[in-house]
Amino acid sequence: MPSGSLRDYHRKRDFKLTAExxxxxxxxxxxxxxxxxxxxxxxxxxxxxxxxxxxxxxNGTLMSWAVxxxxxxxxxxxxxxxxxxDHPLDYGNFEGTIPKGQYGGGTVMLWDxxxxxxxxADVDAAIKKGKLGFTLYGxxxxxxxxxxxxxxxxxxxxxxxxxxxxxxxxxRKDGKLTTERExxxxxxxxxxxxxxxxxSVWHSNSADGKPPPAKKPPAKKAAAGGSKKKTR
Numbered sequence: 485m486p487s488g489s490l491r492d493y494h495r496k497r498d499f500k501l502t503a504e505x506x507x508x509x510x511x512x513x514x515x516x517x518x519x520x521x522x523x524x525x526x527x528x529x530x531x532x533x534x535x536x537x538x539x540x541x542x543n544g545t546l547m548s549w550a551v552x553x554x555x556x557x558x559x560x561x562x563x564x565x566x567x568x569x570d571h572p573l574d575y576g577n578f579e580g581t582i583p584k585g586q587y588g589g590g591t592v593m594l595w596d597x598x599x600x601x602x603x604x605a606d607v608d609a610a611i612k613k614g615k616l617g618f619t620l621y622g623x624x625x626x627x628x629x630x631x632x633x634x635x636x637x638x639x640x641x642x643x644x645x646x647x648x649x650x651x652x653x654x655x656r657k658d659g660k661l662t663t664e665r666e667x668x669x670x671x672x673x674x675x676x677x678x679x680x681x682x683x684s685v686w687h688s689n690s691a692d693g694k695p696p697p698a699k700k701p702p703a704k705k706a707a708a709g710g711s712k713k714k715t716r
Contacts, residue, residue: 490545492569496587510544510573524600524620525576526555530676531590536663538565538647540600540618542607545570551647554663555625557656559649565631567643579671581680591680594671595663598622617650623670624662627654 490509499506523541528534529550536554539546549565556563579594603617604610610617614633620626628650633643649655656662668675674682 489570490572493571496569506572508572521599522601523573523576524596524598524622525594526596526622526625527578528554528593528595528676529588529590530592530680531582531588536595537568539571539576541573541576544573546573546575547611549631549645549647554661555629555647555649556661556663557625557627557649557654558661559651559655560657562646562648565645565647567633567645579669579679580682591676593669593674593676593679595666595669596622596624597670598625603628624666625654627652 494506523539523546525539525546527537527539529537533552536551538549538551538555541547548568548571550568551563551565553563576597577594578592581591582589584590599621601619601621602610603619607616616631617628618630619628630648630650632646632648634645636644669679672679
């Protein structure tokens with residue numbers, strides 16, 4: 485799939501039925517690796533199967549990979565990451581539910597957010613070659629990582645990559661991984677079941693990309709005639 489395109493994203497969704505943003509490719513282009521403050525985020529997504537959507541901003545969209553087991557800070561773990569369609573930048577604010585029956589229907593949590601910096605001067609060439617190195621500056625994940633494409637065995641195979649933690653001070657070989665220790669949203673502090681119970685469906689016409697605030701209950705009316713204060 486071409487980097488910086490929303491063609492496949494639009495093709496898979498009926499925007500008359502889903503509240504996801506239709507979005508557009510952002511005007512800001514990142515033609516070289518010198519660009520700063522590129523967005524990075526991970527959304528924990530309980531759809532047909534629970535997985536983690538790993539997203540990196542590039543060429544006005546969010547390049548995206550679905551990671552079934554989630555990222556691991558152990559360099560010995562090589563996590564499958566299926567390259568999926570680019571998403572609009574607006575999608576990076578999404579936390580809530582996608583209606584059942586729609587593409588990707590289920591609960592979505594904003595699990596991590598921050599920025600990333602590519603190790604290669606030409607990111608498009610690195611992706612085409614099949615190896616992208618980068619540094620994450622997230623709230624939960626940090627340090628150097630790499631995405632490496634797997635060779636297809638047949639034309640029907642998906643665009644499979646491996647998400648690998650590189651050796652540095654942020655690697656973790658002992659104890660629980662961050663995905664096991666951190667189970668709440670970096671945005672709202674809610675757990676997956678709390679997000680699902682809230683029945684919060686994100687509407688793309690919100691100015692800040694957040695779900696609309698809950699309506700306040702109407703104030704109670706005073707009793708007819710009012711109540712008189714007691715005198716001593």
